[in-house]
Amino acid sequence: MSVDIKTVAKIADLARIAVREEELAPLAGELNNILDWIEQLSEVNTDGVAPMTSVVEVDLPWRADKVTDGGYRDDILANAPSTEHGFFSVPKVIE
Amino acid sequence: MSELTRLTLAEARDGLAKGDFTAREMTAQHLKAMEQGRELNSYIVETADMALDMADKADHMIRGGNATGMTGIPVAVKDLYCTKDVHSCSASHILNGFKPKYESTVTANLWQDGAVMLGKTNMDEFAMGSSNETSFYGPVKNPWRATKADGTLDSRDYVPGGSSGGSVAAVAGHMAIAATGTDTGGSIRQPAAFTGLVGMKPTYGRCSRWGMIAFASSLDQAGPITRTVRDAAIMMESMASYDVKDSTSVERTVPNYEHALTGDIRGMKIGIPKEYRMDGMPDEIEKLWQQGIAWLKDAGAEIIDISLPHTKYALPTYYIVAPAEASSNLARYDGVKYGLRVEGDGLPGMYKNTRAEGFGDEVKRRILIGTYVLSAGYYDAYYLKAQKIRTLIAQDFAKAYEQVDVILTPTAPSAAFAMGEKSDDPIAMYLNDVFTVPASLAGLPAISVPAGLSADAMPLGLQLIGRAFDEETMFRAAHVLEHAAGFTATPKVWWGEK
Numbered sequence: 312m313s314v315d316i317k318t319v320a321k322i323a324d325l326a327r328i329a330v331r332e333e334e335l336a337p338l339a340g341e342l343n344n345i346l347d348w349i350e351q352l353s354e355v356n357t358d359g360v361a362p363m364t365s366v367v368e369v370d371l372p373w374r375a376d377k378v379t380d381g382g383y384r385d386d387i388l389a390n391a392p393s394t395e396h397g398f399f400s401v402p403k404v405i406e
Numbered sequence: 407m408s409e410l411t412r413l414t415l416a417e418a419r420d421g422l423a424k425g426d427f428t429a430r431e432m433t434a435q436h437l438k439a440m441e442q443g444r445e446l447n448s449y450i451v452e453t454a455d456m457a458l459d460m461a462d463k464a465d466h467m468i469r470g471g472n473a474t475g476m477t478g479i480p481v482a483v484k485d486l487y488c489t490k491d492v493h494s495c496s497a498s499h500i501l502n503g504f505k506p507k508y509e510s511t512v513t514a515n516l517w518q519d520g521a522v523m524l525g526k527t528n529m530d531e532f533a534m535g536s537s538n539e540t541s542f543y544g545p546v547k548n549p550w551r552a553t554k555a556d557g558t559l560d561s562r563d564y565v566p567g568g569s570s571g572g573s574v575a576a577v578a579g580h581m582a583i584a585a586t587g588t589d590t591g592g593s594i595r596q597p598a599a600f601t602g603l604v605g606m607k608p609t610y611g612r613c614s615r616w617g618m619i620a621f622a623s624s625l626d627q628a629g630p631i632t633r634t635v636r637d638a639a640i641m642m643e644s645m646a647s648y649d650v651k652d653s654t655s656v657e658r659t660v661p662n663y664e665h666a667l668t669g670d671i672r673g674m675k676i677g678i679p680k681e682y683r684m685d686g687m688p689d690e691i692e693k694l695w696q697q698g699i700a701w702l703k704d705a706g707a708e709i710i711d712i713s714l715p716h717t718k719y720a721l722p723t724y725y726i727v728a729p730a731e732a733s734s735n736l737a738r739y740d741g742v743k744y745g746l747r748v749e750g751d752g753l754p755g756m757y758k759n760t761r762a763e764g765f766g767d768e769v770k771r772r773i774l775i776g777t778y779v780l781s782a783g784y785y786d787a788y789y790l791k792a793q794k795i796r797t798l799i800a801q802d803f804a805k806a807y808e809q810v811d812v813i814l815t816p817t818a819p820s821a822a823f824a825m826g827e828k829s830d831d832p833i834a835m836y837l838n839d840v841f842t843v844p845a846s847l848a849g850l851p852a853i854s855v856p857a858g859l860s861a862d863a864m865p866l867g868l869q870l871i872g873r874a875f876d877e878e879t880m881f882r883a884a885h886v887l888e889h890a891a892g893f894t895a896t897p898k899v900w901w902g903e904k
Contacts, residue, residue, distance in 0.1 A: 314778065326733060326777040327740070328770055329750070329758035338774070341832065345775060348833055349722045349788070355795055362793035363800065366624065366849025367611045367874060371653055386507035392747035399742050402753045 411580040415637035429478030433461035442902030448575035451493040452525040460522040475640040477520030482582035485526040488617040496619040497541040500764025501745040510617025528572030536838035538571025546571040549579040549897040552862035567597030574601040592842025595854040599817035599867025610849035611656035614649030622731035639663035666878035667885040672706030677810030681717035701890035714802040720844040726792035733776025800848040817854040817867035856893040
């Protein structure tokens, strides 16, 4: 499988990364080199093999559904590029 | 008393306990060495005032009889760890100016034990790289340079390995006694091998990942970078803990790893996997591996040939799994909550411009690969397939450990290379991790031990891979290997004041 310029543009859009028109072709080349190399995995027979979900055999811990922490509004906002009235602020999305 | 920067961690601990010197004196000497070593670019931020305060507190602990193995030890911290109110950016522009309001669990454990933070170390951006050339803050220089045939040092700069390149350069360049690293596919072990140091990654789940900036969550683990195996054992004990804030951290007692260093490996079964003998592997790597086998055999271990049949698929599997997880983890960088914001056409335009400017080329490549292998129509062919092969790789190891206690391999397929040599060829760069990635995919503990020098006098390492949660047996074997190798070389100082 290989990716064309259109596919690269679509992936970049999904990943929310702006890519200039002239960058698409070289990027497609780079990605195809990596994808060609990964392709060797298709020769491995994985019939009946369960996909890995956890490298160590442990059960996820349970806890009571209680609030044990919080009240850090100012700490959480401290690194934001833009805040207003104790909220994150973003460019306008509703006209 | 001028060479406190040359001590091992254990020597420093013992000297502090005896009162031969204070933590403040030792910290001050390191701060001076850091200033002289700035051209290596191993630190992104130096935290001198904080270090001296922490050293005073450590001296107080020592005087009060409350010292631990880490009390007063000057440590360099990889920029990937969140440290309260101190630059923590994973060497990425997208986290520009980020100073977290909280402390990672691993570093909190170290400070609790009295360790001293010298500063934050450089690294490949988001830990994606094997040469420390992808950092927003510029490449790190290896303190080691090759020796030419006429006996003089090469004037070119060499890479320190990656991604924990700043951490190893700080320790090898005598600007820290020890450092924290993180290992996703080899990011502690390969740079340790490139700089003549010990680098260890524990079993997945041994250390809390809380407060570590995520790359690939099913693989990321914290670990120590030190001068000796004993030092790694002391530091690992401090770093490891069960943490309710990380549901993948495992509730198990952390052993006293130093007690495992008995020097006795008689009857220990050491596995030698035939699949690690790669085409095109330099003779000196093969020779070193054979030498390592002979050392362990001489110490009374039993050598057993084993097979890990899916080894050759580990690296391509990793380059599906790790980018997939990265594309998901790095979705959080959107110009809203922290770091860089670049305005654009509306909200989507702001997201896209921020991420285009904030991420470097290698990070973008991996996000795009990850997005592709997870996208509709390709998920089964790539991601699910890779997760199935990951199961087969883990099963290979499980089967081998029915027969052996520890597995011995080379750490990396070459010594450190010159800067720029592989930066244009992603796959050539990825191949650096061919021997370290399999243990990462299986979640196993592994350690690199300096074992010899290449023909041009650059350090080479051997790797031991242990059973899950049996770091002790691995440490015991590593300690014996270290003593047999008797590696004492240090880099000739070419930086700073001549």
